[in-house]
Amino acid sequence: MTTVASAQLSLSVGDVAANRDAGLAAIDEAAAAGASLIVLPELSDTGYVMRSPDEAAALADHEGTLGAWAAAAARTGMVVVGGLCVADGDGTLRNAAAVVDPTGVRALYRKAHLWDAEPDLFTAGDDPPPVVDTAAGRVAVMVCYDLEFPDWVRKAATAGADILAAPVNWPKLADPPPGERPAEVIKAQAAAATNGVWVIVADRCGVERGVDWVGGSVVVDPDGYPVAGPAGSGRPALLLADIDPARARDKALGPRNDRFADRRPALY
Amino acid sequence: MTTVASAQLSLSVGDVAANRDAGLAAIDEAAAAGASLIVLPELSDTGYVMRSPDEAAALADHEGTLGAWAAAAARTGMVVVGGLCVADGDGTLRNAAAVVDPTGVRALYRKAHLWDAEPDLFTAGDDPPPVVDTAAGRVAVMVCYDLEFPDWVRKAATAGADILAAPVNWPKLADPPPGERPAEVIKAQAAAATNGVWVIVADRCGVERGVDWVGGSVVVDPDGYPVAGPAGSGRPALLLADIDPARARDKALGPRNDRFADRRPALY
Numbered sequence: 001m002t003t004v005a006s007a008q009l010s011l012s013v014g015d016v017a018a019n020r021d022a023g024l025a026a027i028d029e030a031a032a033a034g035a036s037l038i039v040l041p042e043l044s045d046t047g048y049v050m051r052s053p054d055e056a057a058a059l060a061d062h063e064g065t066l067g068a069w070a071a072a073a074a075r076t077g078m079v080v081v082g083g084l085c086v087a088d089g090d091g092t093l094r095n096a097a098a099v100v101d102p103t104g105v106r107a108l109y110r111k112a113h114l115w116d117a118e119p120d121l122f123t124a125g126d127d128p129p130p131v132v133d134t135a136a137g138r139v140a141v142m143v144c145y146d147l148e149f150p151d152w153v154r155k156a157a158t159a160g161a162d163i164l165a166a167p168v169n170w171p172k173l174a175d176p177p178p179g180e181r182p183a184e185v186i187k188a189q190a191a192a193a194t195n196g197v198w199v200i201v202a203d204r205c206g207v208e209r210g211v212d213w214v215g216g217s218v219v220v221d222p223d224g225y226p227v228a229g230p231a232g233s234g235r236p237a238l239l240l241a242d243i244d245p246a247r248a249r250d251k252a253l254g255p256r257n258d259r260f261a262d263r264r265p266a267l268y
Numbered sequence: 269m270t271t272v273a274s275a276q277l278s279l280s281v282g283d284v285a286a287n288r289d290a291g292l293a294a295i296d297e298a299a300a301a302g303a304s305l306i307v308l309p310e311l312s313d314t315g316y317v318m319r320s321p322d323e324a325a326a327l328a329d330h331e332g333t334l335g336a337w338a339a340a341a342a343r344t345g346m347v348v349v350g351g352l353c354v355a356d357g358d359g360t361l362r363n364a365a366a367v368v369d370p371t372g373v374r375a376l377y378r379k380a381h382l383w384d385a386e387p388d389l390f391t392a393g394d395d396p397p398p399v400v401d402t403a404a405g406r407v408a409v410m411v412c413y414d415l416e417f418p419d420w421v422r423k424a425a426t427a428g429a430d431i432l433a434a435p436v437n438w439p440k441l442a443d444p445p446p447g448e449r450p451a452e453v454i455k456a457q458a459a460a461a462t463n464g465v466w467v468i469v470a471d472r473c474g475v476e477r478g479v480d481w482v483g484g485s486v487v488v489d490p491d492g493y494p495v496a497g498p499a500g501s502g503r504p505a506l507l508l509a510d511i512d513p514a515r516a517r518d519k520a521l522g523p524r525n526d527r528f529a530d531r532r533p534a535l536y
Contacts, residue, residue: 112532116524126535145525148462150418151536173522176493183461183492190458193451194416224451225444254441256384257413264380267394268419 001242002136004163004198005030005038006229008217008237010206013047016059020045020068023082026238027069031076033240037136039202040082042144042167043095049209053093056121060087062096066108069100077102079134081141081200083167086110092123097141097167099132106132111143112152116171129156129164137162137198137245144168147201148187150194157195158260162245164197169204170214172233185216185230193224196259197248201229205236222248269510270404272431272466273298273306274497276485276505278474281315284327288313288336291350294506295337299344301508305404307470308350310412310435311363317477321361324389328355330364334376337368345370347402349409349468351435354378360391365409365435367400374400379411380420384439397424397432405430405466405513412436415469416455418462425463426528430513432465437472438482440501453484453498461492464527465516469497473504490516 007026011019023040030038042048046059062084069080079101086096086108095111095118110125111118129142129152140161146152147166156164170184181189185201192199199220204213215233218226219241231237251259275294279287291308298306310316314327330352337348347369354364354376363379363386378393379386397410397420408429414420415434424432438452449457453469460467467488472481483501486494487509499505519527 112535113530116522149531150462180493186454186492187458187461190455193455194418224454225448254384262381263417267380
């Protein structure tokens with residue numbers, strides 16, 4: 001068993017230093033609670049609602065963010081998965097996420113399915129979600145809207161992920177009906193159950209330039225049931241859950257079925 | 269708007285006449301409530317827990333079942349989707365489902381993803397879920413475990429389905445954690461939300477040769493939220509819901525996103 005954490009953060013768009021500090025404070029709090037892995041939200045260094053490519057380019061400092069996370073990972077022994085704004089060498093900006101551990105930056109993923117106005121700022125990535133063998137299990141990463149495409153989730157799961165870590169900023173489009181979980185959370189639960197993987201979502205809170213957030217941070221087990229969260233909207237949260245990553249390596253459903261072997265790809 | 273129904277039935281394995289009558293009674297009750305479409309459970313004529321191919325072959329009478337449904341559809345003006353046991357001309361037995369309307373049998377689908385001991389009795393189908401243009405909207409059909417494969421659901425949705433009708437017999441493997449919906453229901457909700465389609469599930473109740481059922485009959489809207497059910501286990505139910513099938517033709521998510529257009533099939 002290992003303890004994992006999801007940090008639902010309130011950020012200030014444009015204040016990279018303060019946002020980075022909020023992430024580092026969550027890392028330290030999770031480390032103090034014994035966690036081996038933490039997930040931070042999407043674009044957790046710049047904030048989300050940027051008004052122009054110029055604003056995003058001016059804020060982007062992925063080397064600074066990655067350096068801070070690497071130092072924190074080395075200091076705490078933890079695996080840090082977080083969303084950040086990346087300025088690639090070819091002049092493109094990316095909505096990205098990193099997997100960092102005490103040995104350094106293990107993977108940098110560029111979001112493949114862009115949401116709303118993101119194409120005005122960012123170039124979509126074409127590479128699959130990486131799966132990184134860490135001390136906390138085999139960790140795959142994808143960002144926000146990516147998680148709503150079952151093919152993308154399946155790709156990470158069949159590549160061997162035990163844990164699917166998803167930095168998100170789920171904008172609140174409408175309240176769900178009374179008593180219902182937001183559809184984004186339902187999709188995350190189904191992603192876990194369909195693929196038999198752990199799913200850790202880190203969402204936002206705090207209205208940013210008029211945009212409010214679902215607050216759907218959650219840790220879901222391989223059967224599709226939350227073991228921590230959903231956190232709920234409007235308030236920061238540090239979710240903690242004790243999980244067995246290796247449970248994700250058994251894809252059985254009942255005595256004779258298997259989530260992967262029962263697929264019929266020739267028909268799809 | 270049109271009214272649709274899902275019949276959660278208690279059946280008696282082996283008593284085809286009584287099982288057929290239970291389905292016909294549900295059709296008449298739904299018609300009296302003004303429904304234009306009803307979904308009956310998987311293998312609703314034979315029952316589910318058959319012990320051998322010989323027992324299944326002896327019980328199979330799909331012509332009788334289809335004739336009874338065609339007469340009921342003609343009498344009530346309804347669309348009937350139901351699961352039944354089919355003996356094909358080549359000697360294979362099929363776990364199948366039909367779409368029947370007042371003009372007759374519109375489609376016969378053979379389950380493609382078999383569960384547990386089903387391969388001992390049935391041959392899996394290789395054809396995609398049919399999508400039938402009916403007076404109640406464009407209706408696709410798949411059976412039980414099929415619904416847990418996102419590629420299969422996507423296939424029906426991109427083929428134009430407004431409504432995904434799923435006869436099921438969800439065996440109760442374990443109780444979900446307190447307050448949680450069964451994972452099968454969560455997957456059905458996610459199927460609806462991911463594809464922007466209505467999903468109508470008709471499940472079983474009543475212990476059959478030691479097997480109990482989830483009782484997960486439900487009608488889910490294209491945002492992923494139940495509009496009737498889940499029915500709950502242990503008791504028959506006739507769920508009714510007023511739906512607008514055409515809502516499923518708008519795949520928009522927010523102002524700039526689209527559930528289908530945003531896919532990146534070249535990467536999958």
